[in-house]
Each structure stands twice: as C-alpha cells, then as structure tokens.
Amino acid sequence: MIGILCAMESELQAILKYMEIESERQIATCKLYRGKIHEQEVIACLAGIGKCNASMSATILLMEAPVELVINVGVAGGLLENQQVLDLVISNEAIQADFDTSPLDGEEGLG
Template sequence: MIGIIGALDIELNFLFENMVIARTELIADKTFYLGHIKNQEVVVSKSDIGKVNASITATIMASYFKVKLIINTGIAGGLHPAQVGDIILANGLSYFDASTTAIDDAPHGQLGDDPLIVKTDKAYLHKAINVFNKLAYDYKIGHIVSGDKFVTKIRTLDKISKNVTNILACEMEGMAIAITAYKFNIPFISIRGISDVVEDKGQTLSYKKIAHEIAKKSSQFVLSFLGVLNESNKA
C-alpha cells in the first residue's frame, strides 16, 4: 500500500476524482481514504497545515497502515531560480525553523541526533524523473525546507541557507513527513508545485490566484507516477 499526504483539500481533490474509494477510517482527527488509484492500493489523507499535523498523519500511515512508500504532494513557495508553475522534486528536505545552536554545536536546522537533511529514496527519485521527462513538465530538482510559517521574506531562510544548498522551495509539512518516514525506514518522495515565489511582487496574490491550478498539476504528476509504479509491479 502506498501512502499519499497533502495538507489541503486542493492538493488532494484531483486524486480523489481518480480514486476508487473502498472505505474510510478516522484516526485521531485524520480521515484516511483507502482504495485504488491506477490499480495501486493507496491510502490518502489530508494532514492539515503544519509540521505537527504532518508528522501525526505520516506516523499513522507508517504504523497503522504499514505503507511501503509515502508520497507528499502539494504546493510550495519558490526560491529563484524556481518560478511559478515549476514542479520541484525534492532530493532532500530540512527544517528552516529548527535550531539548538544556542546550547550545542549542531547546525541550524538539525535537532539532536536526527539528520540535517533527509534524502529522497534514490530508486523512487529516478522513477519520478522519468515521469517528469515523459510529461514534459518544467521541473527542477533540489532541496525543500519546511517550517511553521508562510515565508514572504528571503531573510527567513538565511540561517538554513548557510547549511543547505540549492534550496528551491519552502513549505510547512515536508520535512516532518520525511523525518517520520526516515525513522520508520520507509521510502518517500516529495513533489511540490510552485504557487508563488518568495519576495516577488504580488506573491500572496499569486498564491491565491493560482494555488488550485498548481495543486492539480502536482496531483497529475502523482497520478502518472502511480501508473509507472503499477507498470513496474507487472514487469
């Protein structure tokens, strides 16, 4: 079974339109939809916004539903050279708002013994790249950073940028899902469409106008990706 997590309804609506839902389960305050997409057995859930909600959802998927892969889909703010409409495939994720530098030698973004960067599974990353190329999407591969804040100023990311290179997007859930998958030894991928670019003129207006369209574009990738995985299973 493959787990799919989005934070918002708009990030999952297109997937639900293409899903055969067999049943739903309510655990904590999260609803989990079980069924099939592209003949793949899946469990899909809206985590809601933020790292705590994301980690709760991912933990339930890992421990209760025993998923073999977690896909995080949705929208994000971009950092140049990323542009509105680009799709970002994460090759690693980090926190941008976590730090214990005042009391220890850990770099900004790292907590305790956890890794500073959680890397995307290489095999699934390669399959995702093949899907991107097939779809002819404008995509970029780089790091995504997460924190409990909608970022409108580049300076918000100054500290993490000193420790993590090639940051192309920022959002509010991905690293929490990544670190949960890492601790459960479950591969994951993170796919985010750029709905706005940090500090661009009209950033928040861009988000409000185009978020639905970009969320659907990200979901279309997930749909194609699931089809590729299904073909791989038959091979």
C-alpha cells in the same frame, strides 16, 4: 500499498478524483481514504499543514495499512508563481526554519 499524505484539502481532492474509494475513516484530525488508482492499492490522507501534522498523520497512516511507500504531496514552500496543483516540485535547497542551535554552537547556528 502506497500511502499518500496531503497537507491541504485541494491537494487531497486532486488525488481523490483519480481514486476508486473503497472506504473512508477519520482518526484524530486525519482523514483516510483507502482504495485504488489504476489497480494500485493506495491510502490517501488529509494530514494538515506543517511537519507536526505530517508526522502525526504519517504515523497513523503507517499504523492503519501495510504501506510500502509514502508520497508526501504539497509544495513545501515552493515559491514559483506558476505552480499548479499536481506540479512536481523538487528543491535544490532547504532551510530548517524552526530549529535554532545558536545557544549551543554560536551565532550562526543551524537555523
């Protein structure tokens, strides 16, 4: 089974339109949709924006189904003006924006 984490409702709806939904369930703030896309079993989840929501929802997703692969859907800070829903964005750089190690290792830190 493939798990699909979507940060925003518009991203989830883009996935659900290709999915034969067999069941829906809500756990905490996580909306889960179990079904198939082209005979492949999937469980799609509206996680919410941010890594805290993503980690909570990923945990719920993995506890709810025998997931072998997780796909995280969202632009994750992609900044191209012509980006569209369902575009594949592959980063060549990443920045940790909320973790500052400067108190431990000096002015430059990791953040």
